[in-house]
Amino acid sequence: MQSPSPQVLLSGARFRALCMALAVELNEEITTLVSDVVPRDAGTYALPGSFPLHSGPRDRLICELRALPLDGLRQTSDPLEFLPALAVAVDSAMPWQPPFTVDAITADPSVQRALLPLAAAVLAAPGTAWWRTDVDTSAQWVTSPTRNGRLVPASSTGPVASVLASWSENHEREEADRSERGVTAARNVGGAWWSTPHNYGRSHGEWARPLSSTRRLSTLGALELALVEDSFGDEEARLQRLTATRPLRVFEVHAPGDWASLVTRYPRSARWARVGSWGASTGRHEQWLIPDYRKVAADYDGIHVSVQGYLATAGEVTPVPSAATVLAGWSPDETFWLTDDVILSRDVELWRSKDENLAPVWQRA
Numbered sequence: 454m455q456s457p458s459p460q461v462l463l464s465g466a467r468f469r470a471l472c473m474a475l476a477v478e479l480n481e482e483i484t485t486l487v488s489d490v491v492p493r494d495a496g497t498y499a500l501p502g503s504f505p506l507h508s509g510p511r512d513r514l515i516c517e518l519r520a521l522p523l524d525g526l527r528q529t530s531d532p533l534e535f536l537p538a539l540a541v542a543v544d545s546a547m548p549w550q551p552p553f554t555v556d557a558i559t560a561d562p563s564v565q566r567a568l569l570p571l572a573a574a575v576l577a578a579p580g581t582a583w584w585r586t587d588v589d590t591s592a593q594w595v596t597s598p599t600r601n602g603r604l605v606p607a608s609s610t611g612p613v614a615s616v617l618a619s620w621s622e623n624h625e626r627e628e629a630d631r632s633e634r635g636v637t638a639a640r641n642v643g644g645a646w647w648s649t650p651h652n653y654g655r656s657h658g659e660w661a662r663p664l665s666s667t668r669r670l671s672t673l674g675a676l677e678l679a680l681v682e683d684s685f686g687d688e689e690a691r692l693q694r695l696t697a698t699r700p701l702r703v704f705e706v707h708a709p710g711d712w713a714s715l716v717t718r719y720p721r722s723a724r725w726a727r728v729g730s731w732g733a734s735t736g737r738h739e740q741w742l743i744p745d746y747r748k749v750a751a752d753y754d755g756i757h758v759s760v761q762g763y764l765a766t767a768g769e770v771t772p773v774p775s776a777a778t779v780l781a782g783w784s785p786d787e788t789f790w791l792t793d794d795v796i797l798s799r800d801v802e803l804w805r806s807k808d809e810n811l812a813p814v815w816q817r818a
Contacts, residue, residue, distance in 0.1 A: 456585050456761065457708060459572035465709075466552060467542045468764040469559035472568045472575065474538035479521045486514040491554050498551040500736045501560035511564065518567040527574040533671050535580055536679055539760070539785065543680045548768050548781035549646035549730040583670075584760035588703050588788050593666040593695040594675035595797060598687035607693075608664040613793050617747045619661035623652035624726065624743075631725035646730035647682075647782025648723075650746040650789055664797075665789045666695045674804050676786050678815045682767075683782075688806045688813075694798040695790075701754040703788065706762040706780070709771045715756070716771075716778045721745035731779050735770050739777035750791035757788040 462468045477483050489510035495503075529535070545553050558564060575581055597607045609616050627645060645652060651662040667676035674692045706712050720742045727741040749756065758766075763785040771778050803818040 456576050457765065459569050459576060461708075462576070462761075462765050463565050463568060463572055465765040465767070465769055466556045466559065467546060467767045468572070469565070469568065470545050470556065471535075471538050471542040471764060472571050473555060473559060474541035475526065475535075475575065476518060476521060476568075476571060478538065479523075479526070480517055483514065483517055486510055486517060487555055487558060490514055490558050495554055497554060498547065499554045499557050500551050501557040503551075503557065503736075504554075506558065506561060511558075511561065514558075515563060515567040518564070518571065521571055523570060523574040526571070527577050528579075530579040531671070532580045532583060533673060535575075535578075536673070540679055542764065543682055543785065544684065546682045546768055546781075548682070548734050548779060550733045551736075552734065552768070581760075584764075585707055586759065587705050588755070588757035588786075589668045590697055590701065590703075592669045593788065594669050594677075594692045595664055595666045595695050596675050596677040597691045597693070598685070599689040599691070600685055600687055604691065607797075609660050609662050613663050613750065613791055616661050616663050617650065617750060617791070619654070619659060620650050620652050621745075621747055623654040623659055623661055624721070624723070626655070627652070627726045628722060628724070631728065644729065645726060646734075648743045648778065648780055649782045650744075650791070651782070663790055664695065664795065665784075665787050667784060667786045667788070673815060674802060674817060677784050678804060678806070679813070680784050680786075682784065686813075689818075690804050692802040692804060693800070695795050696798070697754075698794045698796060701792065701794070702752070703755040703757050704749070704753045706756065706758040706766065708762060709766045709769060709780075711762060712758075712766050712778065712780050713771050713773050715744050715749070716742050717773045719745045719748045720773070720776070727779070731781075734768065735779065737770050737777065739770070740775065742773060742776045742778045746789075746791060754792040754794065755788045755790045758783045758785070760785040 490506050492504055595607045598605050653660050670676055704715055723741045723743045731741055732738050766780045804815050805818050806813040806815045
């Protein structure tokens with residue numbers, strides 16, 4: 454899969470967040486400059502364009518970004534060296550409320566232009582080449598975290614067809630409940646903000662979620678250990694290898710256009726169910742759509758969002774005919790499986806994290 458240009462990727466707030474995190478690794482002063490750009494009354498969260506940038510600090514920030522030493526970054530071959538910046542990009546995703554103000558700063562055209570050399574260096578680095586690859590079916594691992602002393606199941610029980618039927622029923626109920634309240638009331642009520650095939654329902658027994666997995670990367674047991682939107686800060690998890698019993702048909706999301714194509718082919722209304730969360734996170738009020746995963750399952754066995762696809766697409770308003778959609782709740786490189794023709798190994802690996810320089814590092818127990 455060919456990588457899009459740095460200019461195209463910089464239109465995605467998550468890729469810009471990654472670039473800014475790398476910039477801070479190269480020059481810690483950038484953290485102070487970013488805070489100086491924001492007016493005191495702007496708050497912690499704000500939509501792009503909702504406040505003016507202080508021009509003097511912005512110009513100094515631009516100068517520092519342009520002066521970053523990039524040779525080492527461009528030559529980085531170890532994929533794990535990019536993991537801390539990837540974690541920042543994922544942790545700072547806010548698909549249910551206005552984003553952090555740094556997203557508004559990096560949305561400024563002059564700041565984006567200043568990030569271009571850094572973005573080009575990231576894409577040229579050997580350690581990021583795998584970001585644009587298809588799902589690696591030979592190295593898939595399912596993550597089940599331990600939370601508050603209890604193991605969180607990786608999926609709900611039952612055949613995938615029944616799981617997706619429950620997901621559909623839960624979503625339809627939420628959509629109907631919100632529509633009865635009207636736009637104003639629905640905007641002020643929290644709820645689901647993701648576009649994965651996952652829904653809690655009204656009770657524990659209605660929880661619906663098929664299996665998902667991420668790849669093993671170097672010494673990291675599974676990417677999902679380190680990269681989860683709205684994570685709970687888990688410190689322990691069990692990993693099981695996932696394998697297929699036959700060749701699988703996987704829909705690949707490497708760019709916003711791929712996500713738009715999926716939603717266009719298999720549309721499901723989420724206008725009312727997402728009016729509050731996506732309206733707040735994007736400032737837009739659209740005819741929101743998500744994929745109808747029951748129908749996707751008739752043609753595909755899984756959906757894979759590559760790291761590149763995540764960074765370019767996550768949280769962005771993606772137009773589809775007469776509507777719009779948002780990729781939210783996915784982890785980079787995550788694949789949701791819509792088939793029963795995958796099996797989990799009975800062997801379980803226990804992994805734990807510990808803080809090193811305020812960053813969690815996962816190790817096999």
